Amino acid sequence: MNSLAALHSSWLDRLNPAQRRAVTHAGGPLLVVAGAGTGKTQTLTGRVAYLVERGTPPDRILLLTFTRRAASEMLARASELLRESGRDARGVWGGTFHAVAMRLLRTYAGALGLDHQFAVLDPTDAADLLNVLRHRLGLDQTRNRFPQKATCLAIYSRCVNADRPLAEILQDVFPWCAEWAEELRRLFAAYTEEKQRRHLLDFDDLLLYWRELARDPTLGPILEQRFDHILVDEYQDTNGLQVDILRAMRSTRRDLMAVGDEAQCIYAFRGAVAGHMTRFTELFPDATVVVLEENYRSVQPILDSANVLLDERPPGQGFPRALRAVRGPGETPVLLICSDEDAEARAVADQILRHYEEGVPLHRMAVLMRAADHSALLEVELARRNIPFRKYGGLRFLEIAHVKDLVALLRWMVHPRDELAALRVLQLLPGIGPATAAQLWSVIVEADAEFSTLLRVRVPAAARPGLEDLVGVLRSVRTESNPPALVERAIAWYAPWCAQLYENPEGRQRSLENLVHIAAGYESLEDFLADLALDPPSGAGDLAGPPLRDDDWLVLSTIHSAKGGEWDVVWVLHAADGFLPADMACTSTEEIEEERRLLYVAFTRARDYLYVTWPQRCFVHGPLRSDRHILAPLSRFITPRVRAAFRTEVVGRRPEPAPKLPEAPPTPMVDLHERLRARWQTEQR
Numbered sequence: 244m245n246s247l248a249a250l251h252s253s254w255l256d257r258l259n260p261a262q263r264r265a266v267t268h269a270g271g272p273l274l275v276v277a278g279a280g281t282g283k284t285q286t287l288t289g290r291v292a293y294l295v296e297r298g299t300p301p302d303r304i305l306l307l308t309f310t311r312r313a314a315s316e317m318l319a320r321a322s323e324l325l326r327e328s329g330r331d332a333r334g335v336w337g338g339t340f341h342a343v344a345m346r347l348l349r350t351y352a353g354a355l356g357l358d359h360q361f362a363v364l365d366p367t368d369a370a371d372l373l374n375v376l377r378h379r380l381g382l383d384q385t386r387n388r389f390p391q392k393a394t395c396l397a398i399y400s401r402c403v404n405a406d407r408p409l410a411e412i413l414q415d416v417f418p419w420c421a422e423w424a425e426e427l428r429r430l431f432a433a434y435t436e437e438k439q440r441r442h443l444l445d446f447d448d449l450l451l452y453w454r455e456l457a458r459d460p461t462l463g464p465i466l467e468q469r470f471d472h473i474l475v476d477e478y479q480d481t482n483g484l485q486v487d488i489l490r491a492m493r494s495t496r497r498d499l500m501a502v503g504d505e506a507q508c509i510y511a512f513r514g515a516v517a518g519h520m521t522r523f524t525e526l527f528p529d530a531t532v533v534v535l536e537e538n539y540r541s542v543q544p545i546l547d548s549a550n551v552l553l554d555e556r557p558p559g560q561g562f563p564r565a566l567r568a569v570r571g572p573g574e575t576p577v578l579l580i581c582s583d584e585d586a587e588a589r590a591v592a593d594q595i596l597r598h599y600e601e602g603v604p605l606h607r608m609a610v611l612m613r614a615a616d617h618s619a620l621l622e623v624e625l626a627r628r629n630i631p632f633r634k635y636g637g638l639r640f641l642e643i644a645h646v647k648d649l650v651a652l653l654r655w656m657v658h659p660r661d662e663l664a665a666l667r668v669l670q671l672l673p674g675i676g677p678a679t680a681a682q683l684w685s686v687i688v689e690a691d692a693e694f695s696t697l698l699r700v701r702v703p704a705a706a707r708p709g710l711e712d713l714v715g716v717l718r719s720v721r722t723e724s725n726p727p728a729l730v731e732r733a734i735a736w737y738a739p740w741c742a743q744l745y746e747n748p749e750g751r752q753r754s755l756e757n758l759v760h761i762a763a764g765y766e767s768l769e770d771f772l773a774d775l776a777l778d779p780p781s782g783a784g785d786l787a788g789p790p791l792r793d794d795d796w797l798v799l800s801t802i803h804s805a806k807g808g809e810w811d812v813v814w815v816l817h818a819a820d821g822f823l824p825a826d827m828a829c830t831s832t833e834e835i836e837e838e839r840r841l842l843y844v845a846f847t848r849a850r851d852y853l854y855v856t857w858p859q860r861c862f863v864h865g866p867l868r869s870d871r872h873i874l875a876p877l878s879r880f881i882t883p884r885v886r887a888a889f890r891t892e893v894v895g896r897r898p899e900p901a902p903k904l905p906e907a908p909p910t911p912m913v914d915l916h917e918r919l920r921a922r923w924q925t926e927q928r
């Protein structure tokens with residue numbers, strides 16, 4: 244047994260007693276519940292280091308995080324802690340649930356009847372496949388409008404992740420689609436069959452298959468024995484399927500550690516349920532619970548604003564938990580009332596420069612927003628003032644058209660039967676539309692993926708040279724296996740088409756070339772593609788390389804992507820009703836409460852300064868060219884009590900002064916006090 248007295252690692256002394264208790268926990272399920280910035284992630288990292296230090300082989304530890312970046316940062320930090328003991332955390336299985344599922348399924352594919360070459364379908368491809376099937380089943384020709392492909396995918400995914408019947412999900416979450424229940428069921432059945440036929444796994448399948456694997460009477464126990472310890476960060480955002488997996492992976496072995504904060508549950512749309520935290524102790528009744536109370540991140544006035552924000556929740560929406568700052572007093576947060584979005588953008592840019600002049604590097608500042616397009620004007624203002632920035636969240640990297648093109652080509656190289664990829668690539672060639680592409684595809688299918696048969700089909704002259712080169716690229720996988728070399732070949736073929744199809748081809752080309760560097764870390768093109776689909780770079784910015792002028796840049800991020808992060812100075816844009824909470828998220832109390840938690844996550848990212856901006860006039864993009872300016876009320880979450888935790892500043896055009904009232908005529912005196920007293924005297928009698 245590890246008694247505290249026997250410990251000598253100096254890093255353990257830097258933890259507080261509750262953190263140390265969690266890090267040195269003797270065994271069995273352990274839950275750390277604590278508010279933002281109390282060191283949950285740090286404690287989890289410490290636990291990994293502690294386990295390795297005490298002799299657990301790194302590859303018998305599984306660390307589940309919300310992003311790949313989080314896992315690699317935690318493991319780098321654990322290795323730092325381990326330096327004095329001469330060990331390191333390399334070899335720990337770290338990553339997202341999906342990435343770990345992929346690794347495990349590749350290992351056990353044979354036993355599961357899965358093709359070893361299975362490909363991972365990212366959500367955009369999954370939606371495209373649903374679209375193809377919608378057409379095939381004639382559902383797009385129905386009288387009333389059948390749900391769009393993205394909605395179909397959202398419904399499907401919600402059913403699978405929450406593990407609830409379609410009818411229930413339709414009724415609760417997508418009531419406007421309820422009339423399509425039968426058609427959707429047919430569509431999802433066809434989708435499942437099609438994926439199996441083509442050896443494709445979408446994101447949800449990765450979890451579903453993992454769960455089945457873990458529950459299997461023969462394979463399950465083998466898998467369970469594979470890991471001595473399982474550790475999970477941001478447990479509040481796990482969904483039902485992920486909880487099932489953890490249960491199955493810990494049915495006889497006991498070591499599971501989870502850390503989380505119910506008040507930060509912001510993924511209900513993926514099936515996470517605010518309530519898992521409390522249910523952990525029901526699932527693992529012998530769990531030890533450690534509560535962390537001190538916040539090490541923020542100064543007290545920032546925590547006061549976050550505390551009162553949560554305190555304004557309606558009754559029954561979570562436990563009160565006041566955050567206390569170890570760092571003590573500091574600056575009061577500021578509510579910036581801006582006449583419009585222009586004024587907001589200018590004011591934020593001014594403040595960024597002011598903090599920069601005062602010595603805060605740009606990367607220690609972040610501008611957070613509910614939706615990626617809320618920073619449109621600010622981005623123009625930043626560019627005008629030469630302030631470099633990187634944007635996280637929003638348009639996913641794989642949704643960017645030129646990236647999709649190149650990835651489609653790479654996928655086709657690896658999976659000759661990938662119809663979706665093939666059709667996309669063929670249509671890049673001049674003069675080749677959907678009909679010719681489909682004809683070319685059927686020729687390849689008949690010839691059992693012998694690409695040279697493509698050259699027998701008559702195609703427009705302009706497409707001919709490109710098609711010939713394409714055949715060469717597709718066949719290159721037979722002689723070349725080095726991932727970066729293959730990516731380079733694909734880029735060389737694609738570059739001229741990219742230049743013809745899109746603006747700013749140089750910028751696009753640069754971002755693609757960065758893929759060559761990333762590919763260098765992989766042994767096979769297949770693994771590289773699967774990982775790219777699962778955990779893509781956060782946005783175009785991630786691949787743009789360091790900004791040209793400077794290696795210091797400001798962070799722009801959606802609040803969702805800012806989870807777990809911290810910055811010295813934080814701005815929260817567009818704190819106006821309709822934006823935060825977002826319009827579309829105001830149909831139920833649960834959704835509104837999730838938006839409030841989102842704002843809580845945003846406030847608690849700030850260490851020293853917090854600015855919340857409210858543009859009083861906003862521009863909204865409506866359907867059918869109904870774009871217009873609207874007067875935006877202050878976010879309903881900034882109640883008078885919350886507002887009292889802020890200092891207010893007004894910027895931009897001053898509001899019109901109120902018209903002067905005409906001089907009042909002299910009035911007789913009224914003894915109001917007496918009248919009020921009299922009311923109660925009469926009542927008493």
Ligand code: ATP
Nearest residue numbers: 257258259278279280281282283284285539540807
């Ligand atoms: P979130 O809920 O936002 O994910 P968290 O609870 O995971 O937050 P961490 O990110 O682990 O919190 O820690 C917040 C900050 O507090 C970090 O800068 C971390 O280094 C610091 N910190 C945590 N514990 C201690 C400690 N015992 N002494 C000094 N600093 C600490």
Ligand code: MG
Nearest residue numbers: 283284285807
């Ligand atoms: Mg954390």
